[in-house]
Amino acid sequence: MTQKDLHYLELLEIGKLIQSKELSSVEATQAQLDRIGKLNGVLKSYVTVMADSALVDAQKADAEIAAGELRGLLHGVPIAVKDLCWTKGVKTAAGMTIYEDFVPTVDGTVVKKLREAGAIILGKLQMTESAYADHHPTISPPVNPWNAAHWTGVSSSGSGVSTAAGLCYGSLGTDTGGSIRFPSAANGLTGLKPTWGRVSRYGAFELAATLDHIGPMTRSAADAGAMLGVIAGSDINDPTASLRPVPNYVAEMPQGIKGLRVGIDSRWSSDGVDEPTKQVLAAAIAAVKTLGGEIREVVVPDPAHAIEDWFPLCGMEAAVVHEKTYAARKSEYGPGLAGLIELGLAQKGTDYQKIMLRRLDFTGRVKAMFEDIDLLLVPATGIASPTVDRMSKMGTDAELISAVLRYTCPFDMTGSPTITLPGGFTEGGMPLAFQFVSRHFEESLLLRAGWAFQQITDWHRQHPSL
Numbered sequence: 001m002t003q004k005d006l007h008y009l010e011l012l013e014i015g016k017l018i019q020s021k022e023l024s025s026v027e028a029t030q031a032q033l034d035r036i037g038k039l040n041g042v043l044k045s046y047v048t049v050m051a052d053s054a055l056v057d058a059q060k061a062d063a064e065i066a067a068g069e070l071r072g073l074l075h076g077v078p079i080a081v082k083d084l085c086w087t088k089g090v091k092t093a094a095g096m097t098i099y100e101d102f103v104p105t106v107d108g109t110v111v112k113k114l115r116e117a118g119a120i121i122l123g124k125l126q127m128t129e130s131a132y133a134d135h136h137p138t139i140s141p142p143v144n145p146w147n148a149a150h151w152t153g154v155s156s157s158g159s160g161v162s163t164a165a166g167l168c169y170g171s172l173g174t175d176t177g178g179s180i181r182f183p184s185a186a187n188g189l190t191g192l193k194p195t196w197g198r199v200s201r202y203g204a205f206e207l208a209a210t211l212d213h214i215g216p217m218t219r220s221a222a223d224a225g226a227m228l229g230v231i232a233g234s235d236i237n238d239p240t241a242s243l244r245p246v247p248n249y250v251a252e253m254p255q256g257i258k259g260l261r262v263g264i265d266s267r268w269s270s271d272g273v274d275e276p277t278k279q280v281l282a283a284a285i286a287a288v289k290t291l292g293g294e295i296r297e298v299v300v301p302d303p304a305h306a307i308e309d310w311f312p313l314c315g316m317e318a319a320v321v322h323e324k325t326y327a328a329r330k331s332e333y334g335p336g337l338a339g340l341i342e343l344g345l346a347q348k349g350t351d352y353q354k355i356m357l358r359r360l361d362f363t364g365r366v367k368a369m370f371e372d373i374d375l376l377l378v379p380a381t382g383i384a385s386p387t388v389d390r391m392s393k394m395g396t397d398a399e400l401i402s403a404v405l406r407y408t409c410p411f412d413m414t415g416s417p418t419i420t421l422p423g424g425f426t427e428g429g430m431p432l433a434f435q436f437v438s439r440h441f442e443e444s445l446l447l448r449a450g451w452a453f454q455q456i457t458d459w460h461r462q463h464p465s466l
Contacts, residue, residue, distance in 0.1 A: 006031050007166030008463045011077055011223035012250075014169050018076035019065055025058040025076030029120050032078045036122065036167050039466060045142045045162035047083050048091055048124040054078065057120045064118065073226045073250065075118030080168040082159050083124040084131060084205035085111050085214075094205035095127040095136055095155070098325055098332050108203020109238065110172060110214055110231045117230040122168050125158030130318070131174055131207040133394045133401060134336035144186060144388075145464040150430055151391045153183030155207075159217045160187040165466055170218040170227055174204065176211045177310060178381070178408030181435060184217055184420040185380040188431030190450060190460060191217045192224040195440045196415030197242040199228075200235035208317035211310075211412045220460050221419065221450025225249035228443060244441055252444045253451035258292030260445065262436075263373035265300040272403075276384045280423040280432045284377060284453070291452045296373055301365035303410040307402060309355045310409040315344025316352060336396055363414040367439070374445055376437040380420045382406040385430035411437055419446040422459035431459075 006014065006028065017023040033051050040046050061076035081087070084094040086104035088111075093099040107115065114121065129136040133154055142157040144150045145165040153160050156173030160183025163171045173180040175193040184191030192215045199214045206212055216227035229249050235241040264285060270278055285295055319326070319341045326333065326341055333341070369376070382403045383390075394401050411418055416437050424432045438445045454460050 007035055009169070010219045011079070011169040012073060012226055015073050015075065015077045018061070019070060021065060025061040025065070025120060026055060028076070029054050029058040029078045029122070032122055032168060039165060039167065043143050043145060043161050043165055043167070044140050045126055045158040045165065045167060046080070046123045047093070047126045047158065050090060050121060050123045054120050054122050061118050061120065071116070071118035072230065074114065074230055076120060077169050078120045078122050079114065079170045080122045080125050080159070080162055081111060081114070081172045082156055082174060083127050084174060085172060086203035087111055087121065087124065090124065092124065092205070094131065095129045095139065097136060097138060098329055104203070106203065109200040109235045110204065113231050119230070125156070125162055125171060127158055128155035129334045129337045130205065130322070131155040131176060131179060132318070132337045132340055134334055136334045145466055146188065146430055147428070149387055151186050151386050151388055153179075153186035154394070155179040156183045156217065159183060160189060163187070163189055163217050163219065164464060166463065170216060170223055172214060172231070173217045175213045175215060175412060176207045176314065177405050177412055180213070180215050180217060181380050181408050181418065181420045182404070185433035186385065186431065188422045188459070188462060189217050189219065190221050190224050190422065191215065191420040192228055192443065192446065193411070193418045194228060194232065194443055195242070195417045197240050198232050198417070198441060198443065200233070200238040200241040202235055202237040206317070206321045208314045210317060211314060213412065221421070221447050221454055222250060222253060224419070224450070225253055225447040242441070247444050249444055249447050253447050255448050256291060256452040257288065257375070257449050260293050260374040260449070261296050261372065262288050262293045263296050263298035263369070263376045265298055268300050269378055273379060273382065274384050276424070276426050276432055277379050280434050281377065281379060284423055284434045287453055287456060288377070290456065298369060298373060298376070300376070301362055301369065303362065305358045306362045306410045306413045307405055309358055310405065310413060311398070312343055312347050312351065313355050313359070315340045316347050317344070319344035339396055359413050362410070366414045366416065370439045374438065375449055378435055378437060379407045380433040380435045381408065384432055385426050407435070416440060417443050417446055419450045421450050421453055422462070424459060425462070
């Protein structure tokens, strides 16, 4: 098997080879490290490569597998994590210069769980400053492997690029306003934003505590289910992590979506949406029908206030995160993040209370909508495959960021789980995507839908030529 064959395999495919001893974890890890060495100088997706520890962990995985001590589906598989996830003994900067020397003394919970599952961590992935909209001015942003002129998505830019380019078999991203979904859509990946509280946030730098979600970015729904099954669950270090049992997502996926009710708000999903996105949605609707799902027309509760409120709420929560550093080191912050924090500092207590009341109202209305449907089908983004030039002012252009956030941040405000799926390409050959949304803690339905869709399509198996 050639390295070309190896680097674009899905996580479960490479895992099967390693766990059946057809390929060693050391061989797979070294091949990934070689590819990172060849391409990362151009793609800039890794901020730190953990080559030595990765090879040591791969040797350990091979020994355990040889002894019949199989830890699970991720055992021996090389992956990578966004650089806001604490890694013991390894610099974790969260895209910020003020943390460029921070070295955690413990692993964050998601990293700890991945290690316990036997996954091999190749390194830390580049991201925007504190997971907001812009990369710090001193950082060279990751480059879209499909076309360097196009946006990589934010803030999990390095996660999107590395996974799409075959520099890891899966990655972790975070989503506060769309940061799993944007890079998944832009790079042709499957991204799963779990329910808020489904995955512990302990040992991960915050942008906005009540909006932040940690989730997998992978090449398939099956891979996303395997990763979520590892990182989900309760955590003594994070009281907000749900105590609910973690389902066997991979085992449940083959149930598909036959008989499930899939809602579509035709007006909301098409007004102001470009033609490629409309075509992707139409194809997704047809696929749902083919797979036995029932399409139902619904009216999504008006998200206007949720979108408008996201900015000051995110700003207030970010101001809390940076309370100890912003005033003293303001000059070291980039303009986008600084502007967000200033917006948060300008709010009053009564502003916050009004936002919270509107948030509860919107969340309740969305919950009521799901009494009549199992899944909601919506665009992944409001702008299909934008260029880097167009998005360069995203952090400081409220109108632009509002257009981009239209189909993402409402479901961060509600904490609803979503899955983003590759659904086609533009005429210029850039990936397009859509997303399903479900009730809280119904990630199994999202993964069933994603798995079923990917049984009859091959968009997720298309890769950039590098």
